[in-house]
Amino acid sequence: MTITVLQREPGEFWWGGVINEGHLMPFGDRPHSRDLRLTDDNQAAPLLLSNRGRYIWCEEPFAFTFNDGYLTIDHKQKLAIEEGHVTLQGAYRHACSNHFAPSGVTPDKLAFMAPQYCTWVEMFYEPTQDKLLNYANSIIEHGFPPGVLIIDDNWMQDYGTWDFNKHRFPDPAGMIETLHELGFKIMLWVCPYVSPDSITFRQLLGKGLLMKHADGAPVLRRWWNGYSAVVDYTSGEGAAWFKQQLDRLTQDYGVDGFKLDAGEPILPGLLNDVSQEVAWSRPVLPMEDCESYARLGIGYSLSELRMCWKLGGQALIQRQRDKAHAWDATGLGGLIPNAIAQGLMGYAYNCPDMIGGGLDGDINSPEFRFDSELFVRYVQGSALFPAMQFSMAPWRVLNGEELSWCMDAVQIRTKLGPLLSELASEAAETGLPIMRSMEFVFPRQGYHTIQDQFMVGDSILVAPVLAKGQTARMIQFPEGRWLGDDESVVEGPIQLEVQAPLSRLPWYRKI
Known part of the structure; x- marks a missing residue:
C-alpha cells in the first residue's frame, strides 16, 4: 500500500466516496474517515472532488482520512491527482471526461416526465395480475399520471427462475399489453440469487455458473429473504446467462426494464474460515463484483439499481438506499445531500427511494406510526428529483387537502417534466448532473x-x-x-x- 498526503487549501472542501455520507459532506473542516475497500453502502466511486478545482481518482477503492488540515489516502493503484480546474464543477467536468464519460444514452424519458409506482408497500410479497391492473386503474382514477410501474418481489416462479408465476399471473403478456395501453411502462424486480432447492440451482451448478468456495461447494449467501446461491455475474458465462433471462422477459412479455436489487460487493475477510471465502472464476479487483452486477442493467430502456461501483455516465437509474419513515438523515433529511453526492459521482439519473420510506415494515400493521405531514413533505421533496417513486398509494393514506397537496407536487413535476427530460439528454452528452x-x-x-x-x-x-x-x-x-x-x-x-x-x-x- 502507498500513503499519499495532500494539504487542504484555505477554504477547500471535498465531496465523494459513498453517497450515503452525503449529509456529512463536504469533508474538510472536521475529522472524517472512510475505507472504500470495505463498503457495501449503496452507490460509491473512487473519486474525491474539491471546490478549489482539485480531484482524486483511482481505478481501485482506497481509504481516506480528513484530519488537521490534511487529506491522507491509503491506496494500492496509482492515484490520478488533478489540480487547476478552479471550481467544483470544473473538477467534475474534467474527472467525468477522463474517467466516466457519458454514454450518450438516457433512460426512457417517461422516467423524467411522470412518477414511478412500485408495488412493494401495497402488495409486499403477494403481487397478482388482478392487483396490478386494479392498482394501475386506481392511479389514473385518482388523477395521477401513468408512469413507470415496478412489479416488485415474488412475481416470479422462484428466485433464479425468472418467469411469471402462472397462478398469480395467468396472462402476463396480456396484462402488460393492457398496462401499456393505459400509458405505463413496466419494470420487473430481479436479484442475483437462486433458491438452492430449485431446478435452476441444479442446472446452474452443473454448468459452473454459481459462485463457489475454494472446495467447489456453492456459496450460500444470507440475505433479507433467507439463504440463496449466487449467480457468478463476474464470469462471462454467468453474466450472459443472467442477461438471457432478462432479454427473454422483454421479448416474450414486452417488459420495458428491471429493478436490479441487491448486488452488494462480497467483501473479503468477513468470514472466520478463509476456506469459505468466494473462489472467483477469474481475478476480481475489490468492488469489481458490484460493478459487474450493475453492468447487467446496461442496454435496457429502464434499469434501476440499488448498488453501484464506478459506472458514472451510464443510463442507469440509481435508487438511494432504503429510507425510513422519518424526518432525519435516515429518511427525508438524507434525500438532498445524498442526491448531490450521486450527481457528483456521475450518477445523474437519481431516485430518492419510495416516498414516505420503505424500511418500516407493514403499513397495515397497528404498530405502524404513519405521519401524514411527513408523507406530504416527502412527495414535495421528491417531486423534482430526476426520478420520483411512489409505493404507498397516496389516496389510501391521505384524504382531503393533504391528498390534493400531493397532487399539486406531482403537477409541478408534470409542468417541469420537459426540462427534466432536456437535462437528462444533456447529462447523456456532457455528464452534468440534473440535480x-x-x-x-x-x-x-x-x-x-x-x-x-x-x-x-x-x-x-x-x-x-x-x-x-x-x-x-x-x-x-x-x-x-x-x-x-x-x-x-x-x-x-x-x-x-x-x-x-x-x-x-x-x-x-x-x-
Whole structure:
C-alpha cells in the first residue's frame, strides 16, 4: 500500500466516496474517515472532488482520512491527482471526461416526465395480475399520471427462475399489453440469487455458473429473504446467462426494464474460515463484483439499481438506499445531500427511494406510526428529483387537502417534466448532473454547506421543507432575479425567509 498526503487549501472542501455520507459532506473542516475497500453502502466511486478545482481518482477503492488540515489516502493503484480546474464543477467536468464519460444514452424519458409506482408497500410479497391492473386503474382514477410501474418481489416462479408465476399471473403478456395501453411502462424486480432447492440451482451448478468456495461447494449467501446461491455475474458465462433471462422477459412479455436489487460487493475477510471465502472464476479487483452486477442493467430502456461501483455516465437509474419513515438523515433529511453526492459521482439519473420510506415494515400493521405531514413533505421533496417513486398509494393514506397537496407536487413535476427530460439528454452528452448543489452552479460564494435546497439545471431553485411543523423557511437566493411559484420576485443575492405551509413546495425560476 502507498500513503499519499495532500494539504487542504484555505477554504477547500471535498465531496465523494459513498453517497450515503452525503449529509456529512463536504469533508474538510472536521475529522472524517472512510475505507472504500470495505463498503457495501449503496452507490460509491473512487473519486474525491474539491471546490478549489482539485480531484482524486483511482481505478481501485482506497481509504481516506480528513484530519488537521490534511487529506491522507491509503491506496494500492496509482492515484490520478488533478489540480487547476478552479471550481467544483470544473473538477467534475474534467474527472467525468477522463474517467466516466457519458454514454450518450438516457433512460426512457417517461422516467423524467411522470412518477414511478412500485408495488412493494401495497402488495409486499403477494403481487397478482388482478392487483396490478386494479392498482394501475386506481392511479389514473385518482388523477395521477401513468408512469413507470415496478412489479416488485415474488412475481416470479422462484428466485433464479425468472418467469411469471402462472397462478398469480395467468396472462402476463396480456396484462402488460393492457398496462401499456393505459400509458405505463413496466419494470420487473430481479436479484442475483437462486433458491438452492430449485431446478435452476441444479442446472446452474452443473454448468459452473454459481459462485463457489475454494472446495467447489456453492456459496450460500444470507440475505433479507433467507439463504440463496449466487449467480457468478463476474464470469462471462454467468453474466450472459443472467442477461438471457432478462432479454427473454422483454421479448416474450414486452417488459420495458428491471429493478436490479441487491448486488452488494462480497467483501473479503468477513468470514472466520478463509476456506469459505468466494473462489472467483477469474481475478476480481475489490468492488469489481458490484460493478459487474450493475453492468447487467446496461442496454435496457429502464434499469434501476440499488448498488453501484464506478459506472458514472451510464443510463442507469440509481435508487438511494432504503429510507425510513422519518424526518432525519435516515429518511427525508438524507434525500438532498445524498442526491448531490450521486450527481457528483456521475450518477445523474437519481431516485430518492419510495416516498414516505420503505424500511418500516407493514403499513397495515397497528404498530405502524404513519405521519401524514411527513408523507406530504416527502412527495414535495421528491417531486423534482430526476426520478420520483411512489409505493404507498397516496389516496389510501391521505384524504382531503393533504391528498390534493400531493397532487399539486406531482403537477409541478408534470409542468417541469420537459426540462427534466432536456437535462437528462444533456447529462447523456456532457455528464452534468440534473440535480446540482448551490456550490456546483454558483461557485465560491459561500454556498458549499447548503444541504437543504438544490438546483435543477442552472435555472430552477428548489427549497422543500424538511422539518416537522415548519411552515416557513430560510432560502439562500444567489445573484439574479428569481420568480417564485407564488408569483413573487426575489432579487439576489439575499437570504430570505419565505412562507411554506404544508400546501407549498417553494421553487423559483431564474429570470
